[in-house]
Amino acid sequence: MGLLRGFIEFERVEQSHVSVEERVKSFCEIYGTLSDDQAKIQAGRCMDCGIPFCMHECPLHNDSPDFNEFVTEGEMKKAYSVISSSNNFPEITGRICPALCEEGCTLGIHRDPVGIKSIERKIAEYAFENGLVKPIITKRSGKKVAVVGSGPAALAAAQQLNRFGHDVTVFEKNNRIGGLLRYGIPDFKLPKDVLDRRLAQLELEGITFKTSTIVGKIKDLESGVHNDSVSEVRGSELLDSFDAVVLAPGSETPRDLKLPGRELKGIYFALDFLIAQNRENNGDFANPIDVKDKNVIVIGGGETASDCIGVSIRKGAKSVTQLDYHDELPESVDLTMAWPDWRKIKRTSTSHEEGCTRLFSTNTTAFEGDGVLKSVKTQKVKWGQGRQFSGIEGTESSIDADVVLIAMGYSHPSQSLVKEFNLATDKRGNILAATEGKNAYMTSCDKVFAAGDGRKGQSLVVYAIAEGRACAQAVNDYLNK
Numbered sequence: 001m002g003l004l005r006g007f008i009e010f011e012r013v014e015q016s017h018v019s020v021e022e023r024v025k026s027f028c029e030i031y032g033t034l035s036d037d038q039a040k041i042q043a044g045r046c047m048d049c050g051i052p053f054c055m056h057e058c059p060l061h062n063d064s065p066d067f068n069e070f071v072t073e074g075e076m077k078k079a080y081s082v083i084s085s086s087n088n089f090p091e092i093t094g095r096i097c098p099a100l101c102e103e104g105c106t107l108g109i110h111r112d113p114v115g116i117k118s119i120e121r122k123i124a125e126y127a128f129e130n131g132l133v134k135p136i137i138t139k140r141s142g143k144k145v146a147v148v149g150s151g152p153a154a155l156a157a158a159q160q161l162n163r164f165g166h167d168v169t170v171f172e173k174n175n176r177i178g179g180l181l182r183y184g185i186p187d188f189k190l191p192k193d194v195l196d197r198r199l200a201q202l203e204l205e206g207i208t209f210k211t212s213t214i215v216g217k218i219k220d221l222e223s224g225v226h227n228d229s230v231s232e233v234r235g236s237e238l239l240d241s242f243d244a245v246v247l248a249p250g251s252e253t254p255r256d257l258k259l260p261g262r263e264l265k266g267i268y269f270a271l272d273f274l275i276a277q278n279r280e281n282n283g284d285f286a287n288p289i290d291v292k293d294k295n296v297i298v299i300g301g302g303e304t305a306s307d308c309i310g311v312s313i314r315k316g317a318k319s320v321t322q323l324d325y326h327d328e329l330p331e332s333v334d335l336t337m338a339w340p341d342w343r344k345i346k347r348t349s350t351s352h353e354e355g356c357t358r359l360f361s362t363n364t365t366a367f368e369g370d371g372v373l374k375s376v377k378t379q380k381v382k383w384g385q386g387r388q389f390s391g392i393e394g395t396e397s398s399i400d401a402d403v404v405l406i407a408m409g410y411s412h413p414s415q416s417l418v419k420e421f422n423l424a425t426d427k428r429g430n431i432l433a434a435t436e437g438k439n440a441y442m443t444s445c446d447k448v449f450a451a452g453d454g455r456k457g458q459s460l461v462v463y464a465i466a467e468g469r470a471c472a473q474a475v476n477d478y479l480n481k
Helices: 036-044 053-057 064-072 076-084 090-096 116-129 152-163 180-184 192-204 235-241 270-281 303-314 415-421 461-479
Strands: 144-148 167-171 208-210 213-215 231-233 244-247 267-269 295-299 319-323 357-359 362-369 373-383 389-391 397-400 403-406 410-412 448-450
Touching: 036 064, 036 116, 053 064, 064 076, 064 116, 076 116, 090 116, 090 192, 090 461, 144 152, 144 235, 152 167, 152 180, 152 192, 152 244, 152 461, 167 213, 180 192, 180 270, 213 415, 231 235, 235 244, 235 415, 244 415, 244 461, 267 270, 270 303, 270 403, 295 303, 295 397, 303 319, 303 403, 319 362, 362 389, 373 403, 448 461
Parallel strands: 144 167, 144 244, 167 208, 213 231, 244 448, 267 403, 295 319, 295 403, 319 357
Antiparallel strands: 362 373, 373 389, 373 397
16 A cells, blocks of 8 residues: 555545636647646555455456555556556556446545546556557567457457467558547547557557458448448458458447438438548548537437537537437435446536537437438437337427437447358347357357457447457467467
């Protein structure tokens, strides 16, 4: 324990952040990094529990008590050694992870939990600034592995496999590496230079990246799945050329809302908007979805919806309204009934703070307009048993709308890879692969493994990294039989 009475004598230290008035003027990052003194005090609040539920709740099982103690003692090199042993990208999870670890913090039962996420970011930033993030070069095994996709699961798997000594080639159908990290998350949450500096390490370690290259056929991609590929590689080619193949495509196929009026101009999938904006910020081309001085409706209640809100506000939307058919949750719950698991409470994101009308228990019933979207018809709903809801008569309404962004999540990975390798899937269309046993992460096709959202279904970045690491271990065991 770094500070014996730290959790008693000190309050939680929050990261600095840009005010709402200033941050909506640009796509610059919202949060800053803790100072050295702030980090020591914050880490010193850790109680060093006998049973660290923070580690249990984290999918990566990061050793928070140990790195907290090292930060308190000023031993940042040791702190980075601890966290990098379980997390390939702490600078990323320290920015965009919802911090499941903090929900499980024992201190959080009776006061504010330890800011584990902000400490994680501090350790990573210190490591980059002081030359601790170096390429790790290992003896080559002579085995070759192809990784399809380049999101967090793919990159974690690629780095671990490379460090096992295998020659790794990453295939990405878009024009830049990063997957969801590159194109799905706005710059105000994850600046792309943060991603690029980590990718530089991976390249120096010997990983080969092939962009604009799709594994399978372009024609098999579903509507809403983005693709920059200029060349196709057949699955049979990978099976012939590599000793193992890891599929980590993410969950890319967006859920649609096929209602009357869906064909009207002005209705888009969320990622159409978010990806285009990230490309604009990168200097590629202007975002073709214009929301300036327009009434924007965002349909959905998750992180993607929140990101659409923040981007719309920065692009000068006249108004932004979020429609969520779920009931509004309470802002707090009895922790004795919820801890250490994720609390089901109403959560307000930084984008919500910037100016958004949130409508709960509200279902979208139709889109209206004459060729061009003019309004959205809604109805209040009542939830019953079995996750079923019904409309409440007399609550029908209409909301002015110029642009609708559908942010209702993702159904499954593109079925193009499923067809290419003739893979078995679960009932939702995810690639079928068990996570335990002698064939862990192996698909129904010999030599082919799967990890991340394409196997698990849409989830969090931290789960994707954890699956990528676990899959890499399974592949290594397979190659060393």
